[in-house]
Amino acid sequence: MTLRAHVVVARGTLNLDVWLDAAAGEVVALLGPNGAGKSTILRCLAGLLGIDRGSIEILGSIVDDPSAGTFVPAEQRSAGVMFQQYLLFPHMSVLENVAFGLRARGVDKATAHKEAQHWLRRVGSEEVERSRPSALSGGQAQRVALARALASEPKMLLLDEPLAALDAATKVEVRRELRRHLTEFKGSAVLVTHDPIDAYTLADRVVIIEQGHVVQSGTFTEIAAHPRSAYVGELVGVNLLTGSVMGGVFAVDGGGTLVVAADDIDGSAIAVIRPQAVSLHARRPEGSPRNTWVGVVVDVDFQADRARVRLEGPIQLTSEITAGSAATLGIKVGLEIWASVKATEITVTLN
Amino acid sequence: MAVLAIAFFALPLAGLMSRAPWSDAGTILRSPNVRQALRLSIVCSLCSTALSVVFGLPLAWLLARRRFIGSSVVRALCTLSMVLPPVVGGVALLYALGRRGLVGQWLDRWFDLQLPFTSAGVVVAQTFVAMPFFVVTVEAALRQTEGGQDEAARTLGASSWYSFRRVTLPAIRSALIAGAVLSWARAFGEFGATITFAGSFPGTTQTLPLAVYRALDVDPREAIVLALLMVAVSFAVLVALRDRWLGGGERAR
Numbered sequence: 001m002t003l004r005a006h007v008v009v010a011r012g013t014l015n016l017d018v019w020l021d022a023a024a025g026e027v028v029a030l031l032g033p034n035g036a037g038k039s040t041i042l043r044c045l046a047g048l049l050g051i052d053r054g055s056i057e058i059l060g061s062i063v064d065d066p067s068a069g070t071f072v073p074a075e076q077r078s079a080g081v082m083f084q085q086y087l088l089f090p091h092m093s094v095l096e097n098v099a100f101g102l103r104a105r106g107v108d109k110a111t112a113h114k115e116a117q118h119w120l121r122r123v124g125s126e127e128v129e130r131s132r133p134s135a136l137s138g139g140q141a142q143r144v145a146l147a148r149a150l151a152s153e154p155k156m157l158l159l160d161e162p163l164a165a166l167d168a169a170t171k172v173e174v175r176r177e178l179r180r181h182l183t184e185f186k187g188s189a190v191l192v193t194h195d196p197i198d199a200y201t202l203a204d205r206v207v208i209i210e211q212g213h214v215v216q217s218g219t220f221t222e223i224a225a226h227p228r229s230a231y232v233g234e235l236v237g238v239n240l241l242t243g244s245v246m247g248g249v250f251a252v253d254g255g256g257t258l259v260v261a262a263d264d265i266d267g268s269a270i271a272v273i274r275p276q277a278v279s280l281h282a283r284r285p286e287g288s289p290r291n292t293w294v295g296v297v298v299d300v301d302f303q304a305d306r307a308r309v310r311l312e313g314p315i316q317l318t319s320e321i322t323a324g325s326a327a328t329l330g331i332k333v334g335l336e337i338w339a340s341v342k343a344t345e346i347t348v349t350l351n
Numbered sequence: 352m353a354v355l356a357i358a359f360f361a362l363p364l365a366g367l368m369s370r371a372p373w374s375d376a377g378t379i380l381r382s383p384n385v386r387q388a389l390r391l392s393i394v395c396s397l398c399s400t401a402l403s404v405v406f407g408l409p410l411a412w413l414l415a416r417r418r419f420i421g422s423s424v425v426r427a428l429c430t431l432s433m434v435l436p437p438v439v440g441g442v443a444l445l446y447a448l449g450r451r452g453l454v455g456q457w458l459d460r461w462f463d464l465q466l467p468f469t470s471a472g473v474v475v476a477q478t479f480v481a482m483p484f485f486v487v488t489v490e491a492a493l494r495q496t497e498g499g500q501d502e503a504a505r506t507l508g509a510s511s512w513y514s515f516r517r518v519t520l521p522a523i524r525s526a527l528i529a530g531a532v533l534s535w536a537r538a539f540g541e542f543g544a545t546i547t548f549a550g551s552f553p554g555t556t557q558t559l560p561l562a563v564y565r566a567l568d569v570d571p572r573e574a575i576v577l578a579l580l581m582v583a584v585s586f587a588v589l590v591a592l593r594d595r596w597l598g599g600g601e602r603a604r
Binding site: 048073074092101105152 | 499500502503504505506507508509510511513514517518521522524
């Protein structure tokens with residue numbers, strides 16, 4: 001593990017107590033509602049805030065351990081941070097912003113600027129190097145902030161809501177680029193988000209934080225299949241299918257197609273289907289649903305008055321029905337059953 | 352109402368101008384007394400502005416960025432001289448730094464250093480009343496730019512000092528200049544603390560405001576010329592800096 005942390009912090013009404021680790025090259029998403037303490041964890045990892053108890057270890061060396069009196073300040077942690085509001089320096093050009101980390105470490109101006117230009121090229125922003133941050137669009141500012149964080153070659157990357165400040169159209173493109181940079185990044189990365197799609201598309205592993213505590217962690221698919229609480233179910237218990245969309249038909253990676261309402265977009269995409277929108281039937285359903293198929297029940301999870309039914313077949317997804325209808329349908333593992341989803345219940349976003 | 356306010360400020364100036372002995376002005380301005388006072392005023396006010404910046408900047412930073420017990424008391428203490436009658440400040444300085452003062456007696460005994468009734472005393476008195484103007488202006492600016500950018504700089508490997516120099520100071524540049532100008536103006540016009548602590552000796556402690564006061568008794572025409580000289584110098588500085596730094600500066604950048 002390149003990152004191993006036990007973060008215990010009390011701030012106001014927030015009591016944070018979280019175990020967290022990340023391997024080299026791994027991207028971990030901290031997912032949770034606003035005020036859950038996600039950003040505070042990031043600040044502790046970055047060295048901007050000391051922990052009350054616990055310890056933080058990066059690449060085998062302890063950087064924060066109150067019981068031993070160890071605290072390595074932010075400037076010596078080599079953690080590249082991308083802030084939610086980017087916090088570019090307004091009085092410097094884009095190039096100077098990106099070169100800042102190297103200059104601060106004593107690299108001479110010519111070398112630092114050359115290196116900064118290299119990073120600006122990598123994020124595709126070399127044409128704005130002379131601009132002031134105030135002249136940049138949201139997407140450009142995000143790319144520059146990423147280049148600035150990466151240019152000082154950090155051991156660890158910390159991203160606080162990296163896409164939250166962007167409009168929907170820009171978000172798709174920037175998210176795709178960010179994923180590429182995260183894949184290329186050799187160290188471990190921790191990403192804070194409240195958007196399940198960000199967590200699904202960018203992270204290898206998801207840690208769900210609620211009121212300062214980890215409520216569940218694992219891959220997104222694992223968590224979505226077995227949410228440990230109704231809240232987690234709400235948050236990530238959606239069916240996310242990767243594939244491509246064209247002419248109102250969504251082709252799922254790994255087989256299967258769905259008719260969707262979005263017929264104006266083409267390309268690589270993610271289909272989002274709420275489990276409640278997947279209905280189960282003993283016989284082939286008649287009427288409006290355009291998407292019907294026969295699946296096999298592989299798992300049933302009862303939660304109070306509801307049942308989450310995991311289906312395999314042409315399309316793998318989870319259905320949530322009332323416990324009553326589960327009993328009526330005689331749901332059990334191995335049962336073959338008809339499933340249907342209305343085209344209008346499928347949300348498609350480009351990926 | 353605004354016009355009345357403008358008239359209120361313009362009227363005294365007109366009063367001065369109406370009584371000014373324009374024909375003799377050149378002779379009066381060239382007199383050694385006046386030149387001495389002007390030079391002393393400029394040198395002392397610049398020295399006290401420099402001291403206000405050197406000591407006021409760390410103080411403003413401390414007040415804006417550090418939370419400590421009694422910080423509001425410290426802030427009140429450090430800005431007290433803004434609201435105190437300057438004469439009171441001068442008396443207080445005398446009891447602190449005078450030859451028999453709390454600290455002054457040791458300065459006298461160990462270093463043979465006497466501040467009252469010297470040019471250095473003028474600078475001390477001026478700094479005492481002028482520094483708060485710099486501190487208050489800069490502290491407000493530091494509060495506005497609070498935190499974020501400095502934290503971003505630190506995560507990029509910048510030491511606190513490097514971040515302060517390269518990120519914080521440029522961000523508050525207009526406030527630094529505005530604060531320095533305000534404290535200079537206050538020092539340039541300082542009267543009460545100076546006359547109490549440093550006295551009014553031509554050549555060593557008699558700055559322009561003090562010279563005006565003395566001239567009122569001796570030669571009112573000289574007083575008017577000196578007063579207009581002060582108005583001219585202050586007005587020129589304010590006008591020159593106002594547009595760039597104190598008002599529309601933000602947009603111009």
